[in-house]
Amino acid sequence: MPPVWPLMLVALSPPNFYRDVLPILQTRCQQCHRPAEVAPMPLLTYRQVRPWAKAIREAVVLRKMPPWFAQPGFGPFSNDRSLSQHEIETVARWVDSGAPEGNPHDAPPAPHWVGGWNIHTPDLILQMPHPFPIPATGDVDYQYIVIPTGFTEDKWVEMAELRPSNRAIVHHAVVYIREPGSSWLPEAKPGIPYVPPGDTPRERLINGWTTSDILLVYSPGSLAENWGPAMGKLIKAGSDLVLQFHYTPNGHATSDQSQLGLVFHRATPKQRVITLQLGNDRFVIPPGDPHYRVAAWGTMPNDTELLSFFPHMHLRGASFEYNIIDPDGGRRTLLRVAPYNFHWQLSYRLAQPLPVKAGTKLECVAYFDNSRNNPNNPDPEEAVRFGPQSYEEMMIGFFDIAVPPGTGKDKFFVRPR
Ligand code: HEC
Incomplete structure (x- = not known):
């Protein structure tokens, strides 16, 4: 009978770079953290990653990285990059044990970037x-x-x-x-x-x-x-x-x-994708208001499938949600982005298209924080209206739908009688 202790040893040995951490970086980080992409430093090799170990620990434990702002419980979203609790713990334990390198032979194959x-x-x-x-x-x-x-x-x-x-x-x-x-x-x-x-x-x-x-x-x-x-x-x-x-x-x-x-x-x-938007440009956010609600809604003129969402606000944006209200009154939240982060304008793509019937109401609800507690607020003394620059505000909920190939926006909005 083989002894059991080697198994326990494996379980207790600290995570190492090639075996445990690199697979996480490959799937969750390198899409941005490689040369000529949006992130400031590449995280491809041990030598590149090692100096950042402490910062990486902090960024993943505080869920600052990877950027993802959908509250849990909605979706699932096909582009959800957030780390599981297990992945966060693996990264944290790896850094806490001195960020050991491990054996290059344990590395997963490098993704083909x-x-x-x-x-x-x-x-x-x-x-x-x-x-x-x-x-x-x-x-x-x-x-x-x-x-x-x-x-x-x-x-x-x-x-x-x-x-x-x-x-x-x-x-x-x-x-x-x-x-x-x-x-x-x-x-x-x-x-x-x-x-x-x-x-x-x-x-x-x-x-x-x-x-x-x-x-x-x-x-x-x-x-x-x-x-x-x-x-x-x-x-x-x-x-x-x-x-x-x-x-x-x-x-x-x-x-x-x-x-x-x-x-x-x-x-x-088989299907054509069109991008629609619900927006509100008539709001005035009072000076200092920490929780100002702005909503927009519309009714689906025809049956369709919802594919993805892209909320857009500026520096005072605090949260944004998409709800559907069925013709029989049933109400469901599809996405809640909170806290909203102006510096990360992300799209949230449903893993499966969601069929919705004609007559379904789609509602977007945004909250703005115009108080001085909002560290991004350019001026809490200002009453804020709709406008293009970042110190003005916007409230737009973009969403993609799938329609038959012969249907454009015009035709989609013709309501059957
Ligand atoms: C969608 C692109 C993207 C993904 C995915 C991503 N990052 Fe980043 N990361 C950035 C950008 C851009 C910055 C610089 C701006 C900033 O700090 O917000 C950054 C900054 C960082 C920083 C520096 C933070 C600081 O405090 O200065 C660390 C550490 C980091 N990322 C680690 C990671 C790790 C680890 C992952 C995967 C678990 C990851 N990132 C995934 C884009 C990304």
Whole structure:
């Protein structure tokens, strides 16, 4: 009979890097912590990780890393990166026992990180024709850059990724699909950064408003889009892509020349994905109010499937939730993001599409903290209204739905009689 003590020894031996910690880093951290991605330092090798051991312990124990703000109990979400309690304890015990290296032979195979793109090799790469200069300081208006696709046939997009050349100053970017015949931004010249007319940032934002479908939203920490083999975004022949950028100066004059990579479906997918939004722009958040509620809601005009959520607020955002209220009154929360973190604008993707019937109400409820206890608050004395800059506020709940391939936004909103 074999002795039992070696088993106990295994159980009690401290975690080591190659066997216990590296697998966690590979699945939960390296997507951002590798060269040319959003995080400041790579965490690929023992030599890279060792100096950060203490900071890593703190970041995972306090759940600051990986960034994930959905309260537990909703979802499941396919892009949930949060660590299990067991994983947190493994990292903590590893650091507490001196961060031992272990044996390289115990390392799992290195994941295949393709340099650059996080999607398959793009079928098409579109680039801003000129670098956009960003001053060292001040506010930069939202810039709109029209990029004609030149497509002579309809294209179905399976994957899409926006890669800024300078991530430090891209606060967010939205890529819109402007279909032929659209009357949106008629004066914008292809490739030339354009700011809609208006005397105030708010007017310029409103004059840049569109109902065009969104291809993707980029923000620091966001993932590339991959709708999978059965779903895609439609770019009709002759469409333009319009890139809307919010650049935020960071003390150094610099520039950005973003690239957009697209992977196409070879045939029409089973479902089309469209991005919708519920928003409220009529609020006034009183000075000092720690818990100000703003809501928005709408009713599904047709049966559909919900795919993902993307809440958007600014520095006073405290929490954001999505609820559905069935035609028979049943109410259910699908996602609660709390605390909301302005620096991490994330999408939350349902692991399974959620079918919803026509007549179902979708409700977004946001809370804002305009008190001085909010460390991000630019000015607790201010009554805060809707506006594009970070010291103003926004309340938008984006969500993606799946519809039949022949249904666009217009058709989806035709209510059956
Ligand atoms: C979605 C991208 C992303 C993922 C995933 C991610 N990080 Fe980070 N991490 C960042 C960025 C960006 C920063 C720098 C900005 C900041 O601190 O918020 C950062 C900062 C850090 C820091 C420095 C924190 C400090 O206090 O200065 C540590 C340590 C860290 N990450 C560890 C991890 C570990 C460990 C994981 C996986 C368990 C992980 N990160 C997953 C993007 C990411």
